[in-house]
Amino acid sequence: RKEVEQDPGPFNVPEGATVAFNCTYSNSASQSFFWYRQDCRKEPKLLMSVYSSGNEDGRFTAQLNRASQYISLLIRDSKLSDSATYLCVLAPGNTPLVFGKGTRLSVIA
Amino acid sequence: ETGVTQSPTHLIKTRGQQVTLRCSSQSGHNTVSWYQQALGQGPQFIFQYYREEENGRGNFPPRFSGLQFPNYSSELNVNALELDDSALYLCASSRAPSRDYGYTFGSGTRLTVV
Numbered sequence: 001r002k003e004v005e006q007d008p009g010p011f012n013v014p015e016g017a018t019v020a021f022n023c024t025y026s027n028s029a030s031q032s033f034f035w036y037r038q039d040c041r042k043e044p045k046l047l048m049s050v051y052s053s054g055n056e057d058g059r060f061t062a063q064l065n066r067a068s069q070y071i072s073l074l075i076r077d078s079k080l081s082d083s084a085t086y087l088c089v090l091a092p093g094n095t096p097l098v099f100g101k102g103t104r105l106s107v108i109a
Numbered sequence: 110e111t112g113v114t115q116s117p118t119h120l121i122k123t124r125g126q127q128v129t130l131r132c133s134s135q136s137g138h139n140t141v142s143w144y145q146q147a148l149g150q151g152p153q154f155i156f157q158y159y160r161e162e163e164n165g166r167g168n169f170p171p172r173f174s175g176l177q178f179p180n181y182s183s184e185l186n187v188n189a190l191e192l193d194d195s196a197l198y199l200c201a202s203s204r205a206p207s208r209d210y211g212y213t214f215g216s217g218t219r220l221t222v223v
Contacts, residue, residue, distance in 0.1 A: 043214035043215060044152065046211065046212075087152075096157050096165060097142075097152075102150075
């Protein structure tokens with residue numbers, strides 16, 4: 001089983017839609033979780049950290065379920081500018097970041 | 110505060126050749142991590158350098174090697190290039206090896222091996 005698995009995508013949604021991405025991880029020792037955004041042919045950029053209590057940043061909500069080893073990202077009221085690849089990332093202990101394969105989102109006018 | 114800069118931005122090499130990629134870390138950062146991102150894949154960890162020493166390595170063969178200099182800049186060297194080495198190579202710097210410190214990524218070097 002891969003260390004981080006994400007929805008394969010691509011997700012093609014109309015502007016204004018709500019879209020959710022899921023991610024599962026296999027290493028129960030993982031302590032920190034993140035969502036990164038990567039635009040086409042650009043570097044990954046931190047979108048938000050993910051906490052057990054859940055966290056929200058404007059239209060973006062991230063959730064972590066440690067029991068099920070599951071992370072989610074919800075985007076409400078999608079904008080054209082949200083089109084990108086979303087990478088699920090975890091940090092198993094004091095080791096560098098482990099990235100998922102990414103899920104591509106296309107928001108269509 | 111300057112960010113992470115990588116050079117060159119693009120590179121074409123022939124199979125069997127050697128390549129050196131460079132990374133200047135963000136001011137105040139002493140740790141550099143290198144990642145390889147093949148098309149359609151997530152970044153894969155190659156290795157990390159902290160205070161000029163290798164501080165962890167991913168599942169890459171010994172022909173992938175690196176250096177970190179006293180100013181915390183870093184190099185990634187790849188010998189005997191193979192076609193599958195074609196990828197985006199990303200460098201990320203941080204204030205320390207711990208995950209608790211944010212990683213800042215450079216814009217990458219796109220390597221094509223023909």
